[in-house]
Amino acid sequence: MRARSKGNWLAAFCAAFCVLTAFAAGAWAESPDYGNSISTATSVTLNSSKAGAIGYAGDWDYFRISVPSSGTLTVYTTGSTDTYGYLKNSSGTDLASNDDSSDANFRISRTVTAGTYYVAVRHYNSSRTGSYIFNNQFSGSTAMDDHGNSISTATAINFNTGVSGVINNAGDVDYFRVQVPSSGTLTAYTTGSTDTYGILKNSSGTDLASNDDYNGNANFRVSASVPAGTDYIAVRHYNSTGTGAYAVYATFTATAQSTPTLLYPVNGSANVSAVTFQWNSSPGATNYRIIISQNSNFSGFNESSMTCDGTCSTATTTGTQYARSSFNLSGHTYYWRVRANNSTTNSASGWSAAWSFTTAGISYGYPYKNGPYSYSQSHSDPKAQYAYDFGMPLGTEVVASAGGTVASIKQDSTKYCPDTSCANDGNYVVVNHADGTSTLYLHLQANSVPVSVGQSVAKGQVVGKVGLSGYTYGPHLHFQRQQVCSSWWCQSMPVTLQ
Incomplete structure (x- = not known):
């Protein structure tokens, strides 16, 4: 009989241990471990702890607590999960809520009367899961306190919304917590007939400013410049033995953004290649937008969409530098x-004021020795958007627009026609340049190219003669500055000929 009892006890222990092990390993990740409403809330005893888990996206856990008398009820979680908590009365109305206290766990402290209360626990992120330990503490009191008396028990307050409070007894201090979105001026004040004294504190509890009577009345009004973050308002009676009711308010004015001052490259800089743009910081700024334009009026920038056309580029950065x-x-x-x-x-x-700079690098010349010759840009193919067609007679010498290295050559074709069937029959020379681009000289005369692949050529050096080859209606030179790619025919780029 004793052996059976021992065996039953071991079986029960194993069952419990296995369940706990499964919970710890995340075996319940797809189902809630506690009720998700007031009607299905799990009862917990006062001053106890209970393991729980947000088992799936959108899971809520509800706990029911019976409070025997007036006092301070504190509920909170511990663990690594980012929890969000709500304290509700017996009707399910929210009394208080909290996200993060000193860490990712919520903590709510509230003066309550005897009755039933509920605590709802969820993950801060509606798509996340995780385990936690739910804790509750209760301290009975003969004197009601409507707001917490420390940073950890502070009541959350919204801007421009009054919150009623009472200095319940001698020495009572009420704490309020406010979340500041950016740097600016935080102001707190009270209204009512009670002679209040107010203190602004930062997230560490350090006093920022304090005030007794503002503008000749008994209410305080206190302001301080603060960065983004959490700050606190402490309210007490001016007289250490005084009591009385009040309403507390918080307002916030963000720091106006100052226009950045440009630093580098200095205005009018020349021979700029790779460069890191620099400017001074603007108080309260979370990021900066830079525009670099080929035009002095920045006409290529669309203010509505924050985008650029081909004549400019734009970017955002959190710092005060941008590398190009x-x-x-x-x-x-x-x-x-x-x-x-x-x-x-x-x-x-x-x-900011606009600054200018001139880029270094290659100066591109006209692709002929004697001229001038008329030219136009009239290509419908996007790859040839920036190409020029020069009206040059047959046999006219074609020269390199800039110095570089011959990358590819074709000069064996005598075929031409006015349609795309001859597109690959054009004779050409491609020259690569030091700035990472190339130039294309197309529709050359057969066997007219005096240079070879890999040969270095100088600006103005003859690389071929105008001919009739490829997709063409008549003799002319197709010239384009282009990107370097695996083909001889690459995306054209803007070029200024000098």
Whole structure:
């Protein structure tokens, strides 16, 4: 008989242990471990702890607590899960809520009367899960206190919304917590007939400012410049033995964004290649937007969509620097400016003054020795958007627009026609340049190329003669600056010929 009892006890122990082990290993991750409503709430005893888990996305756990008398009820979680908690009365009305106290766990402390209360626990992120330990503490009191008397038990308060309070007894101090979205000025004050004294504190509890009577009345009004974060308001009676009712308010004014001042490259800089743009910081800014434009009026920037066309580029950065390794146009004057933004308050400064700089690198010349010859840009193919067609007679010498290395050659074709069937029959020379681009000289005369692949050529050196080859209606030179790619025919790029 004793052996059977021992066996039953071991079986029960094993069952419990196995359940706990399964819980710890996440075996319940797809089902709630406690009720998810007031009607299915799990009862817990006062001053106890209970293991729980947010088992699936959107899971809520409800706990029921019976309070025997007036006092202070504190509920909170411990563990690594980012919990969010609600304290509700017997009707299910929210009394208080909290996200993070000193860590990722919620903590709520509230003066309550005798009765039934509920605590709802969820994950801060509606799609996350995780385990936690739910704790509750109760301290009976003969004197009701409507708000916590420390930072850890502070009542959350919203801006521009009054919260009623009472200095219940001699020495009572009421604490309120406010979340500041960005740097700015935090102001707290009371209204009513009670002679209040107020203190602003930072997240560490350090006093920022205090006040007794403002503007000749018994209420305090106190302000301080604060960064984004959590701050606290402590309210007490001016007289250490005094009591009385009041209403407390908090207001906030964000710091106006100041326009950044540009630092580098200095205005009018020349021979700029790879560069890190720099500007001074703007108080309260969460990020900065920079525009770099080929045009002095920044006409390519769309303010509504915050996008650029091909004549400019734009980016955002959280710091006061932006690195750029290259520019499309060599020897071209660019313009740049910066604006400070605050994403929290959705505000922005004005644009800085525009500064200019001229890029270093290659100067591209006309692809002929004697001229001038008429030319136009009239290609419908996007790859040839920036190409030029020069009206040059048959046999006219074609020269390198800039120095570089011959990358590819075709000069064995005598075929041409006015349609795309001849597109690959054109004779050409491609020259790569030091700025990472190349130039294409197309529709050359057969066997007219005096250079070879890998050969270095100088600006103005003959690389072929105008011919009739490929997709063409008549003799002309197709010239384009282009990206370097695996083909001879690559995406064209803007070029300024000098």
